[in-house]
Amino acid sequence: MRRLQFLLAATAAMATCTWVVAWWMVPIVAAVFGWVRRDDAATPLLAGLAGFVAWGSLLLIAGLSGPEGSVMNAVGRAMQVGPLALVGLTLAYPALLAASAAGVVRAIGARRA
Amino acid sequence: MQASHDSPATGIRIQVPPVVTGAISAIALAGALWIGVTPTGAVPPLGQLLDPAHGVWAAARSAELPREQALTLDGLGAPVEVRYDDRGVPHIFAESEVDAVRALGWVHARDRLFQMELTARKTEGTLTELVGPSVLELDRQSRERGLAVAAEARWTALPKESPTRKIVEAYIEGINQWVRDADASDLPVEYKLLGVRPRIFQSADSYKLLSEMGQVLAWQSEELERGAIAALVGQDATEALFPMNAPIQEPIEPVTGRREPRFVAGRFPAPQLAGPRQVAHAQRLRATARQLAGGRALGSDLSADHSVDAQMGAPTRGEAVVGSNNWAVAPSRSASGHALLSGDPHLQLSLPSVWYEAHLVVPGKLDVYGVTFPLAAIVPIGFNRDVAWTATNTGADVMDFYRETVDDAASPRRYSVDSSWRELTLRVETYRGRDGKVLGVDTLRRTHRGPLMRTAEGWLSMRWTVLEPSDEATAYWTAMHATSAEEWYAAMESYRAPAQNFLVADRSGAIGIRSTGRYPLRPGDGRGDHVFDGSTSRSDWTGDWPLAKYPQSLRPAQGYLASNNQQPIDPAVRPGYLGWNWPTPWRAMRINEILRADSAMTPEKMRLAQTDPRSVLTAPVLRVVREAVRSAGSSASPADSAALAFLEAWDGRFDLESRGAVLFAALVAEITGRTWDEFVVPGENSRAATPNTMMLVRLFEDATSPWWDDRATTDAVEHRDAIVRAALRSAWERTRQRRGNDPQAWRWGDQRTATIRHLLRLPGFGRESLSVQSGPGTLSPNDGNGTAGASWRFVVELGDPVTALGTYPGGQSGNPVSSRYVDRLELWRTGALSPLRLPRNAAALSGGQLTSSLRLSPMTGAAR
Numbered sequence: 001m002r003r004l005q006f007l008l009a010a011t012a013a014m015a016t017c018t019w020v021v022a023w024w025m026v027p028i029v030a031a032v033f034g035w036v037r038r039d040d041a042a043t044p045l046l047a048g049l050a051g052f053v054a055w056g057s058l059l060l061i062a063g064l065s066g067p068e069g070s071v072m073n074a075v076g077r078a079m080q081v082g083p084l085a086l087v088g089l090t091l092a093y094p095a096l097l098a099a100s101a102a103g104v105v106r107a108i109g110a111r112r113a
Numbered sequence: 114m115q116a117s118h119d120s121p122a123t124g125i126r127i128q129v130p131p132v133v134t135g136a137i138s139a140i141a142l143a144g145a146l147w148i149g150v151t152p153t154g155a156v157p158p159l160g161q162l163l164d165p166a167h168g169v170w171a172a173a174r175s176a177e178l179p180r181e182q183a184l185t186l187d188g189l190g191a192p193v194e195v196r197y198d199d200r201g202v203p204h205i206f207a208e209s210e211v212d213a214v215r216a217l218g219w220v221h222a223r224d225r226l227f228q229m230e231l232t233a234r235k236t237e238g239t240l241t242e243l244v245g246p247s248v249l250e251l252d253r254q255s256r257e258r259g260l261a262v263a264a265e266a267r268w269t270a271l272p273k274e275s276p277t278r279k280i281v282e283a284y285i286e287g288i289n290q291w292v293r294d295a296d297a298s299d300l301p302v303e304y305k306l307l308g309v310r311p312r313i314f315q316s317a318d319s320y321k322l323l324s325e326m327g328q329v330l331a332w333q334s335e336e337l338e339r340g341a342i343a344a345l346v347g348q349d350a351t352e353a354l355f356p357m358n359a360p361i362q363e364p365i366e367p368v369t370g371r372r373e374p375r376f377v378a379g380r381f382p383a384p385q386l387a388g389p390r391q392v393a394h395a396q397r398l399r400a401t402a403r404q405l406a407g408g409r410a411l412g413s414d415l416s417a418d419h420s421v422d423a424q425m426g427a428p429t430r431g432e433a434v435v436g437s438n439n440w441a442v443a444p445s446r447s448a449s450g451h452a453l454l455s456g457d458p459h460l461q462l463s464l465p466s467v468w469y470e471a472h473l474v475v476p477g478k479l480d481v482y483g484v485t486f487p488l489a490a491i492v493p494i495g496f497n498r499d500v501a502w503t504a505t506n507t508g509a510d511v512m513d514f515y516r517e518t519v520d521d522a523a524s525p526r527r528y529s530v531d532s533s534w535r536e537l538t539l540r541v542e543t544y545r546g547r548d549g550k551v552l553g554v555d556t557l558r559r560t561h562r563g564p565l566m567r568t569a570e571g572w573l574s575m576r577w578t579v580l581e582p583s584d585e586a587t588a589y590w591t592a593m594h595a596t597s598a599e600e601w602y603a604a605m606e607s608y609r610a611p612a613q614n615f616l617v618a619d620r621s622g623a624i625g626i627r628s629t630g631r632y633p634l635r636p637g638d639g640r641g642d643h644v645f646d647g648s649t650s651r652s653d654w655t656g657d658w659p660l661a662k663y664p665q666s667l668r669p670a671q672g673y674l675a676s677n678n679q680q681p682i683d684p685a686v687r688p689g690y691l692g693w694n695w696p697t698p699w700r701a702m703r704i705n706e707i708l709r710a711d712s713a714m715t716p717e718k719m720r721l722a723q724t725d726p727r728s729v730l731t732a733p734v735l736r737v738v739r740e741a742v743r744s745a746g747s748s749a750s751p752a753d754s755a756a757l758a759f760l761e762a763w764d765g766r767f768d769l770e771s772r773g774a775v776l777f778a779a780l781v782a783e784i785t786g787r788t789w790d791e792f793v794v795p796g797e798n799s800r801a802a803t804p805n806t807m808m809l810v811r812l813f814e815d816a817t818s819p820w821w822d823d824r825a826t827t828d829a830v831e832h833r834d835a836i837v838r839a840a841l842r843s844a845w846e847r848t849r850q851r852r853g854n855d856p857q858a859w860r861w862g863d864q865r866t867a868t869i870r871h872l873l874r875l876p877g878f879g880r881e882s883l884s885v886q887s888g889p890g891t892l893s894p895n896d897g898n899g900t901a902g903a904s905w906r907f908v909v910e911l912g913d914p915v916t917a918l919g920t921y922p923g924g925q926s927g928n929p930v931s932s933r934y935v936d937r938l939e940l941w942r943t944g945a946l947s948p949l950r951l952p953r954n955a956a957a958l959s960g961g962q963l964t965s966s967l968r969l970s971p972m973t974g975a976a977r
Contacts, residue, residue: 022297023149023164027142044138058165062173070176070930071302075169077877078306078929090163090170093145100142107135 003046006037010050014098015057026051026094027101034102038109048099055094059087152547155245157308161297169305171298176931178965188215188286189971194955195220197965200947201925201933204472206955211283213473214490216969218287221469225487225927227301228465229288229322230312231872232488236321236328237261241544243309244873246552249544256542257557259564260328263580264320270582277587278316284490285316301927303873309547314488322488323586327579329460331611333512335694336644337402337570341801344395346791347385354381354804357640357693358684360811363701365614365626365681366664367671372709374702375683381812383819384791392795399794399801401568405514435459435901436696436894437505438723439616440675440704441624443668448713451912452618455719456494456503457892460904462869464879464935466923468905472951481593482951484905484921491589494905496917499596500619501909505676507612507628510692511578513635513654515562515647519572528560528572531650537565562653574647576654578631583609598623598667605629606660614664614676620911626674627665628681632658632691639690662689673708677701677892697807699890702729716918719908724944726766728890733810734781735760741837753838756780756845759856767888769862774888776856778864779848781889783840785809790824806890861888867942868900869922871929878929883942893944906946918946 010033017025030047037043076083149160162168178197186193191208193216198204203220207213221229234240238255240248255261271278292311304311343351360377368375387395438457444450460467468484471492483495494503519525520534527534538559544552558565562576588608595601598617602625605615612630617623633654635641645652664681666674677700681691706729707722708714742749742757756776763773785803792800812818816833823831852859862884871878885902887895895902907919922941926933940947952958 018164019166022167023160024146027146044134055163055165059170062165062170071170071173074877074929075172075302075306078871078875080876086169089159090165093149093159093163096141096145097149100138100145103138104135104142107131107138110131110135 003040003042006033006043007046007050007053009033010047010098011053011057014051014054014094018054018058018094023094026054027097030098030101031105034105035109038106043106044099044103047102048095051094051096051098052091056091059090152308157306162305162308164297167297169302172302172305172928172930175299176926176928177933178967180964181966183968183970185972186215186219186287186969187290187972188283189969191971193969195967195969196952196955196958196963197967198950198952198958198962199964200470200950201936201964202470202472202950203967204474204950204952204955204958206474208475210473210475210479211279213475213479214280215283215287217471217473217485217490218284218289219291219969220287220471220967221485221487222288222291224925224933225465225469226288226292226311227303228872228927229314229318229488232325233312233314233318233321236264236325238542238544241546241552243307243547246546249552252544253553253555256555257564257566258328258575259557259559259580260324261317261321262540264324265317267324267582267584268317268320271584271587275587277584277590280490280590281316281319281586285314285319288314288488302929303875306875307547319489320586322486324579326486327611329611330506330613331509331511331577331579332406333508333510333692333694334402334405334514334575336514336642337398337405338802339642339693340644341395341398341402342792344391344398345387345794345801347382349382350384353379354808355693355802357642357690359680359695359698359807361698361702361807362683362685363679363698363705364664364683364686365628365674365676365679365701366666366683366686367669367674368683368686369670374698374705375685378811378814380815381808381818381820387795395794395801396797397569401570401573404568405566405573435461436678436700436892438675438677438700438704438892439503439505439614440673440708440719440722441616441618441626442708442714443624443672444622446672446708446712446714447910448715449910449912451910452620452622452624453714453716453719454496454501454503454616454618454624454909454911455723456616456905456907456909457723458494458504458904459894459902461901462867462904462922464869464871464923464929465927466904466921468921469925470919470921470949474953476954479594480953482917482949489586491586492593493589494907495593496909496911496915497593497595498620498915499911500598500601500617501911501915501917502592502601502615502617503907504613504615505678507614507630507681508678508692508694508696509612509628509630509632510641510690510694511610511612511631511633513562513576513633513641513645515560515574515576515645515652516570517560517565517572517574517647519565522572524556525558525565525572528565528574529648530561531648535561560647562647570644573644576633578610578612578633581609581631583607583631585609597621598625602627602629602667614678614681616674616676618909618911620913620915622911623668624674625665625667626676627663628676628691629663632663634658635690640693641690642693658689662687664691672712673705675701675704675708677704697730697805697890699729699806700892700894703727703890703892716908716910716916720906720918720944720946723892723903723906723908724886725892726768726771726886726888728765728767728888730781730806730810730890731765731777733813734777734784735765737813737833737837738780738841741834742841744834745838749838750842752842752845756841759845767861767865767891768886769860769884771861772856772859774861775852775859775864776844776848778889779844780841781806783844783847784837787823787836787840788812788820791820862886865895867895867902867922869938870900880935880938883938885942886944903941906941906944907949908946915951917949917951919949920946 013029072083076086194206196204238252362375437459441454472482481497483492518529520527540557542555560574562574565574592604598619609631634656679701680695767774867883867885905921909917920940924933924936
């Protein structure tokens with residue numbers, strides 16, 4: 001239950017901070033949550049999942065108001081990676097940022113403990 | 114604490130020390146952050162690129178115009194209302210002209226910012242700072258040509274109190290305010306893909322755009338190609354096959370009393386056989402010609418009349434594959450009793466389009482509608498409430514090359530004129546990459562004539578009207594206010610380059626045309642088709658054509674006017690050198706045929722003529738094919754007879770469903786290839802040049818000309834009929850191989866398609882394989898790969914009120930995911946036009962016609 005709460009809170013924080021500030025807030029938010037939950041080995045995994053869901057949610061929200069499908073197709077082709085790869089990259093990248101940031105902080109916390 | 118993992122199979126608990134997991138996480142984080150902020154090769158920093166709120170995905174949020182918006186704009190004197198109609202066209206209502214153009218700058222930036230930056234950088238040769246080192250050679254060429262330097266000189270020469278200066282400054286400030294106010298999510302997606310921020314524009318950038326259009330329309334470096342042709346086939350043959358004057362005269366300036374084209378008959382002199390020395394000379398000249406002409410791409414290109422031969426990749430001199438058209442009829446020849454004007458300028462096509470439609474209204478001062486160039490506050494083609502205007506390219510020879518004598522062949526500092534040394538003007542140019550690092554440094558040189566270039570032919574300097582002092586912006590801006598054709602032409606008297614065939618119609622019923630531009634007078638025989646001796650000042654230009662000698666006509670007795678890039682004046686009426694590479698007259702002949710035959714023209718008939726599927730070229734070709742097959746009698750092969758029967762059944766139309774057009778195009782390519790084998794450069798397996806179909810049709814009249822002989826057959830001398838039959842047979846067989854054995858399944862629309870590339874050639878942002886009605890010699894020609902075509906089509910009826918139809922390939926937005934990016938493409942492809950909205954005030958555009966409102970207010974003291 002606590003893990004679910006953590007996941008939801010981290011997701012909301014990452015999505016909000018990305019929207020208001022920029023992409024680099026994802027590892028900062030993940031680091032904060034990683035420190036708070038440094039005693040849980042699953043924290044990096046959950047942080048990564050939160051990053052994935054946060055950016056996925058932003059894509060969905062934007063998709064309701066604009067032609068996300070067109071972006072996916074046009075930009076995916078322009079970048080020569082394909083539409084689905086563009087989406088995959090967009091979801092994987094915050095997951096990597098968040099999981100690794102939470103992992104670093106958790107490791108530091110573990111050493112101190 | 115230890116990281117731990119249970120193995121379900123063994124029950125063994127594996128513990129990973131935190132230092133290990135921490136190190137792995139740190140490496141992963143460092144890597145993720147590094148690719149997030151650092152470009153890797155062509156890949157921009159991934160963080161800002163993929164950010165769903167501010168990166169490429171934000172393109173979706175800014176794709177559509179907000180229904181209503183209110184903003185402040187610094188520098189405005191009074192509020193400006195911008196109303197977007199259902200075609201995405203902004204109608205700008207302002208209380209002063211300066212406010213109107215400031216708003217136009219802002220509007221241009223919102224829809225076309227990247228295009229504007231690309232244009233400015235292309236002209237000034239700083240593309241590497243935007244795109245990277247892959248375009249270094251293009252930048253080198255741009256700086257060598259000196260277009261940006263010329264543009265800046267023109268801007269600097271503009272008097273401080275000039276109204277044009279105020280207009281341009283306000284326009285550029287409007288652009289810059291959008292740039293300054295934009296956050297990352299607002300920026301065009303191209304900036305995100307390149308990982309760069311937009312520049313702040315300078316006023317001179319607007320003049321750079323005009324210089325760039327000069328390059329697109331008036332680059333005529335063909336002297337060296339002509340020299341190569343002469344080396345291969347001899348001077349006499351060159352003069353005959355690439356003549357100063359077109360042998361079929363349907364000029365732009367009407368000839369009083371003449372109701373049909375004038376044909377000049379005569380035999381072509383035999384080709385000379387080139388020896389090894391001439392071939393080597395031709396090869397050297399071709400290399401230099403390629404060097405001088407190369408690198409025009411990136412978005413826009415030639416407007417006039419160059420093609421790639423389907424068979425051998427050789428240029429067909431003057432074959433119209435990019436052909437602009439315009440025509441007008443006087444009230445006496447229109448059904449409504451009002452003057453009608455049709456504009457159909459052809460250019461290299463791009464997405465977004467070169468054009469942006471806009472309507473500027475300043476009560477009592479200005480009410481102008483038309484297409485604008487993003488980066489300029491002028492309407493080069495359009496209309497106001499009294500006058501409509503459009504243009505085709507004149508294609509005059511306004512560029513010359515001079516072989517200079519220099520003091521040091523490797524690194525000259527002086528050049529010799531009239532046996533005395535003059536100092537070269539040296540300029541050091543530094544090229545930088547996106548990160549500011551120096552990619553290269555060049556020392557560029559100029560003589561009193563213009564840029565000096567090192568070539569395989571030695572040091573050549575260039576003189577070109579596009580680089581000379583002039584002020585086209587003021588001419589256009591003044592002409593936009595004209596209330597009659599006479600006023601319009603008076604305003605354009607100072608216009609210099611690029612030379613254009615400006616066609617005008619007004620509400621009083623006047624129609625007029627003038628090939629406007631600066632035409633240099635040259636020494637000697639006046640021709641500019643060769644490289645001049647730079648060591649003497651006697652080679653320099655001696656003056657310019659006087660305005661009275663320009664090709665022109667106002668209120669012609671015949672009641673109609675047309676131009677299609679053809680030779681503007683019949684030399685039999687008024688001789689004088691304007692150029693030599695005149696396009697084929699087929700389009701001119703066809704439109705004149707239509708206009709002569711119909712004294713009750715309507716806007717709808719004008720529209721249909723823009724994509725008219727007939728070509729004047731078909732009749733002479735089919736006649737000769739018929740004669741060739743019949744001359745063979747019973748010895749004609751079954752394939753000859755089948756192919757001829759197939760062509761005889763064709764209605765001569767190049768429409769999408771046509772089958773005969775497929776064979777006809779293949780046939781013309783075959784005849785061309787078999788006839789002009791004398792132009793094949795030994796060792797290069799390609800032709801140095803190919804005479805155009807006007808010359809081919811003329812050669813048809815001389816069935817035993819030595820030009821028909823196939824040089825590959827040493828034991829026989831072929832004549833016309835044998836060559837034409839062989840071409841027909843080959844075309845028939847090759848088409849069956851390519852298109853299938855059943856000719857009833859052939860379809861012209863599958864073969865002649867348009868391709869419209871994005872400015873950066875990004876694959877997802879362009880459109881390909883668009884079936885278009887087009888054909889050789891038709892009013893809507895295109896080349897084999899269809900990258901050129903009608904850039905804007907419109908028809909104006911000068912009644913009360915003025916009404917107009919129009920469209921262009923693409924849409925108003927430069928955002929590839931906007932519904933306004935390609936919303937006009939289908940209309941354009943099918944030759945249809947939309948009614949243009951012409952509200953007199955902001956309130957007049959409402960209901961379904963109004964899609965977005967923008968109110969721009971002056972910035973108050975507190976807001977500043």
